[in-house]
Amino acid sequence: MFTSQVLFFGFGWLFFMRQLFKDYEVRQYIVQVVFSVTFAFSCTMFELIIFEILGALSSSSRYFHWKLNLYVILLVLIFVVPFYIGYFVVSNIRLLQRQRLLFACMVWFTFMYFFWKLGDPFPILSPKHGILSIEQLISRVGVIGVTLMALLSGFGAVNCPYTYMSYFLRNVTDSDILALERRLLQTMDMIVSKKKRIAMTRRQMYQRGEDQNKQTGFWGMIKSVTSTQTGSENLSLIQQEVDALEELSRQLFLETVDLQSTKERIEYSKTFQGKYFNFLGYFFSIYCVWKIFMATINIVFDRVGKTDPVTRGIEITVNYLGIQFDVKFWSQHISFILVGIIIVTSIRGLLITLTKFFYAISSSKSSNVIVLVLAQIMGMYFVSSVLLMRMSMPLEYRSIVTEVLGELQFNFYHRWFDVIFLVSALSSILFLYLSTVFTGNIIVLA
Amino acid sequence: MASLDRVKVLVLGDSGVGKSSLVHLLCQNQVLGNPSWTVGCSVDVRVQDYKEGTPEEKTYYIELWDVGGSIGSASSVKSTRAVFYNSVNGIMLVHDLTNKKSSQNLYRWSLEALNKDSSPTGVIVSNGDYDREQFAENPVPLLLIGTKFDQIPENKRNEVLTRTAFLSEDFNAEEINLVERKAYFLSHHSDRAAGEQR
Numbered sequence: 001m002f003t004s005q006v007l008f009f010g011f012g013w014l015f016f017m018r019q020l021f022k023d024y025e026v027r028q029y030i031v032q033v034v035f036s037v038t039f040a041f042s043c044t045m046f047e048l049i050i051f052e053i054l055g056a057l058s059s060s061s062r063y064f065h066w067k068l069n070l071y072v073i074l075l076v077l078i079f080v081v082p083f084y085i086g087y088f089v090v091s092n093i094r095l096l097q098r099q100r101l102l103f104a105c106m107v108w109f110t111f112m113y114f115f116w117k118l119g120d121p122f123p124i125l126s127p128k129h130g131i132l133s134i135e136q137l138i139s140r141v142g143v144i145g146v147t148l149m150a151l152l153s154g155f156g157a158v159n160c161p162y163t164y165m166s167y168f169l170r171n172v173t174d175s176d177i178l179a180l181e182r183r184l185l186q187t188m189d190m191i192v193s194k195k196k197r198i199a200m201t202r203r204q205m206y207q208r209g210e211d212q213n214k215q216t217g218f219w220g221m222i223k224s225v226t227s228t229q230t231g232s233e234n235l236s237l238i239q240q241e242v243d244a245l246e247e248l249s250r251q252l253f254l255e256t257v258d259l260q261s262t263k264e265r266i267e268y269s270k271t272f273q274g275k276y277f278n279f280l281g282y283f284f285s286i287y288c289v290w291k292i293f294m295a296t297i298n299i300v301f302d303r304v305g306k307t308d309p310v311t312r313g314i315e316i317t318v319n320y321l322g323i324q325f326d327v328k329f330w331s332q333h334i335s336f337i338l339v340g341i342i343i344v345t346s347i348r349g350l351l352i353t354l355t356k357f358f359y360a361i362s363s364s365k366s367s368n369v370i371v372l373v374l375a376q377i378m379g380m381y382f383v384s385s386v387l388l389m390r391m392s393m394p395l396e397y398r399s400i401v402t403e404v405l406g407e408l409q410f411n412f413y414h415r416w417f418d419v420i421f422l423v424s425a426l427s428s429i430l431f432l433y434l435s436t437v438f439t440g441n442i443i444v445l446a
Numbered sequence: 447m448a449s450l451d452r453v454k455v456l457v458l459g460d461s462g463v464g465k466s467s468l469v470h471l472l473c474q475n476q477v478l479g480n481p482s483w484t485v486g487c488s489v490d491v492r493v494q495d496y497k498e499g500t501p502e503e504k505t506y507y508i509e510l511w512d513v514g515g516s517i518g519s520a521s522s523v524k525s526t527r528a529v530f531y532n533s534v535n536g537i538m539l540v541h542d543l544t545n546k547k548s549s550q551n552l553y554r555w556s557l558e559a560l561n562k563d564s565s566p567t568g569v570i571v572s573n574g575d576y577d578r579e580q581f582a583e584n585p586v587p588l589l590l591i592g593t594k595f596d597q598i599p600e601n602k603r604n605e606v607l608t609r610t611a612f613l614s615e616d617f618n619a620e621e622i623n624l625v626e627r628k629a630y631f632l633s634h635h636s637d638r639a640a641g642e643q644r
Contacts, residue, residue, distance in 0.1 A: 191489055196507050199493050253486030258522075
């Protein structure tokens with residue numbers, strides 16, 4: 001049990017070194033440790049679910065490990081990580097360097113306050129629980145995590161078919177790209193020539209200014225006033241033109257990058273691998289559309305599914321297709337496989353998304369803070385996926401999850417997930433549509 | 447005005463090492479107050495009197511092309527960046543002295559830029575791996591600049607300086623280490639730089 005935890009810790013450490021921090025030096029090892037610890041304990045939770053299904057280890061020891069794991073994860077997610085985030089953010093701000101610890105504690109207290117307030121508008125607790133019970137904490141963590149999951153799945157459900165299916169690919173030819181590149185270079189040349197004029201004018205003004213100091217008398221003063229005025233007026237005019245041209249060059253650059261990547265995708269789709277993914281993309285898009293449809297129905301008709309897909313599948317095969325087989329035996333194996341697939345794909349998907357996000361927004365100053373934020377997100381994501389996974393498991397395995405996590409209103413979480421999923425999917429559809437419309441327009445104007 | 451000769455210099459390096467600040471300092475003689483991400487390429491121009499005071503004095507426009515992005519960018523970004531690498535007279539490789547990885551990435555930056563150079567010597571460039579011979583025959587002069595020297599604590603400065611000395615030997619380049627916000631330092635060095643590019 002503990003060996004596997006050490007294994008996960010090592011894996012998280014490696015991931016951190018190889019992927020996330022490829023371009024930065026690790027200065028504060030505490031960040032790496034915290035990240036790996038979060039990762040290790042989150043994976044242990046999944047491992048415990050698998051053990052639950054397989055029936056490995058004794059029931060009491062499983063229960064013990066669950067509780068232990070849960071306490072540690074909550075401790076890390078609510079106390080350790082936010083404190084370090086506050087600490088590193090405060091360290092970056094130069095004014096507050098002296099009393100870092102004090103300000104970090106203040107930040108932590110504000111975090112706790114908002115965290116507590118988060119629970120108020122949601123009907124998640126029955127009144128018989130005390131203030132500092134585990135259920136309070138888990139319910140709030142669950143809310144945040146479920147929101148995150150739903151947002152990511154919603155966006156993924158829309159983005160995946162869009163990326164994989166070649167139907168959406170615009171037709172891009174080499175001459176389009178060459179034309180854009182030529183425009184980009186022309187714009188750069190114009191910027192350069194204008195800047196040359198500015199530099200030369202400034203230099204002449206500076207030299208004339210030196211001569212000016214030698215000129216005395218009435219006429220000298222008037223001449224100096226008029227000439228510098230027209231000089232600086234010209235300069236500001238040219239400077240405005242330069243600013244506009246620079247903005248144009250940036251847009252052209254981004255456009256060209258977009259066209260290049262579209263061209264590469266077209267080439268990829270003609271290969272064998274590309275065709276395979278294209279095919280998968282069609283299936284996946286049907287699945288995504290079905291999921292969106294189901295979410296809408298769940299909300300509109302105000303129902304929450306009672307049985308999990310595995311038992312339903314088995315019921316359907318037994319009742320309609322008349323195939324008789326040992327329900328218990330097969331349900332265990334099938335649910336194991338299903339849950340395993342869900343776990344692996346969600347971990348992998350999350351890590352890839354986090355890596356992309358990290359590359360996009362990090363810099364050498366903020367890398368520590370961002371990694372900690374990512375660790376926080378990852379922890380909350382994994383906790384709430386355990387919560388939601390309860391739905392996908394047959395009744396006998398659900399019991400331990402229910403036992404360990406206490407009496408939460410699970411139905412609420414599923415409803416909340418559906419709502420956010422729908423909102424996220426619809427807004428990503430809108431977003432993608434708008435982006436294609438806008439980029440299409442820029443090319444037309446060219 | 448436009449009839450002056452021009453010298454095109456690329457300024458390359460990882461994100462956040464200080465290329466835009468450096469270019470701004472060289473061309474405007476001012477410190478850049480609010481640096482932000484460079485998208486694409488930003489150009490600035492400096493009028494330089496080469497060999498000022500001597501009879502061979504000539505005034506040049508030095509164009510500093512500050513190319514943004516990281517070395518690990520997608521291949522679409524790399525192929526778009528390649529349009530800026532044509533007919534280059536010199537390359538400034540900028541790295542952050544507080545961040546070792548930015549110096550290691552400089553090999554890959556220089557390979558990316560030199561691959562696109564229509565080199566008349568016809569050197570066959572190997573894929574990705576560093577090969578000292580390429581730089582020995584390289585017709586394009588390189589200048590290695592290290593930034594943020596003042597952010598290194600006193601006890602580590604020697605170690606950093608020896609490391610960068612090795613680096614500049616590898617590149618067969620001249621080396622300058624910069625302290626943030628010292629404008630007077632640079633006019634002297636930019637003259638040397640103009641001399642390099644000659």
